[in-house]
Amino acid sequence: MTFITRMAAFFLAAALALSFASSGAAAQAPAVLGVGDSVKVTVFQNPDLTTEARISEAGTINVPLIGDVVVSGLTPDNAAARIADRLTRGKFVINPQVSLSLETVRSRQVTVLGEVGHPGRYPLDDVSNSVTEVLARAGGINAEGDDNVIVVRHVNGKEMRIAVDLSDMSRTGNMSRDMRMENGDVVYVNRAPQFYLYGEVQRAGAYRLQPQMTVMQAISVGGGLTPRGTLRGLAIQRRKSDGRVDTARVRPNDPVRADDVIVVRERLF
16 A cells, blocks of 8 residues: 555544544533633623633633632533622622633643654544544654554553554544543554665665565565566575574565565576
């Protein structure tokens, strides 16, 4: 699969996931406000009390007439009810109808690192919060990135590492493993495994290793043999667990492993 095809499949998977997430958003738990979030408070028939504010480090926003109100840890509806209660108890507004909307999420974030277009921190919301959606916002996986990404999550003080196979999801259309991200998660995209072509091939160099790739397929990626190349005497240089490099004869249908060096020899006549 070419890089362009792979990225098209990836963004199709992200679009499918977004559709699934949107259809189920009503069943999700409502957002909880946190430090750094931006909110808008509206009091019906009292435009002077309309407030746009960022939740402070103390978890509060400042509302006209009643001052600082703690809203961090509450849902928007509960925060609106708290503001209405304060307005009522202070006798500032009779039977106030208050709404509070979450304008910008900054309290719940995930970090995307590694081989993506734009590494960094990204906010979560109630809809766009799956692995594929977060990666799409980070510019997608670049040409060097692996389709098997790692999600690092801390649960009860212990680190969990969860592998997510994006290529399998885009190939099968099964988005069940497109896990939902949580605040503080880290998505890491490693460099994809590679192999190396050396000798009598059209384009020697390093190439992306595809699943179940054979020696013959690897040579074709490099443009095939030169007029002087031969499939006889093919060899692979492979690093062993002790660090030593072993050279072994191989056949065209033998499998290629990560970091293999395929050596194509010159024919003798």
